[in-house]
Amino acid sequence: MKRFVLIEQLLKDKGIRLTTQRRLVVRRAVSHLHFTAEELVADVRAIEPSVARGTVYRVLILLHEAGVLEKHDFWHGPPYYEVTFGKAHHDHLMCVQCGEIIEFQEPRWERLQEEVVKQHGYQLLSHTHKLYGLCERCQHVDPKRASKPPHLHVEEVVA
Ligand SMILES: [Zn+2]
Numbered sequence: 401m402k403r404f405v406l407i408e409q410l411l412k413d414k415g416i417r418l419t420t421q422r423r424l425v426v427r428r429a430v431s432h433l434h435f436t437a438e439e440l441v442a443d444v445r446a447i448e449p450s451v452a453r454g455t456v457y458r459v460l461i462l463l464h465e466a467g468v469l470e471k472h473d474f475w476h477g478p479p480y481y482e483v484t485f486g487k488a489h490h491d492h493l494m495c496v497q498c499g500e501i502i503e504f505q506e507p508r509w510e511r512l513q514e515e516v517v518k519q520h521g522y523q524l525l526s527h528t529h530k531l532y533g534l535c536e537r538c539q540h541v542d543p544k545r546a547s548k549p550p551h552l553h554v555e556e557v558v559a
């Protein structure tokens with residue numbers, strides 16, 4: 401709950417006051433790791449059915465503009481959102497079969513990219529690493545019988 405309080409304060413400092421409904425949306429967004437807009441809509445409506453879809457989308461834009469929310473575009477499916485405020489830097493690993501997303505931190509990687517950037521005379525501002533694969537469970541499922549996400553074939557994964 402502490403992150404929520406800090407985010408609300410941060411928004412207040414920017415002159416944005418949260419209505420009861422917007423506050424609920426922010427609270428639910430903070431409580432999830434990675435979520436799609438529609439997942440958040442369903443989640444909020446399970447608690448308060450009168451919340452309009454537009455309200456949820458507006459809050460996502462608000463949080464994004466405030467710099468507390470990150471949008472992740474993965475290979476397939478809709479974008480995922482993550483309230484990164486107050487979280488340590490991490491990268492993502494996604495299972496292309498079931499859509500599971502795992503967070504990881506790799507200090508060697510972080511050091512290496514600093515070196516690469518320096519070699520080119522750059523200053524590193526940000527980066528994203530997205531790894532795609534099959535999770536342990538999905539490696540043992542017959543691909544012909546598995547439910548595949550749209551626009552994705554297993555052949556592309558192996559390649
Ligand atoms: Zn999987």
Ligand SMILES: [Zn+2]
Nearest residue numbers: 434482490503
């Ligand atoms: Zn994450």
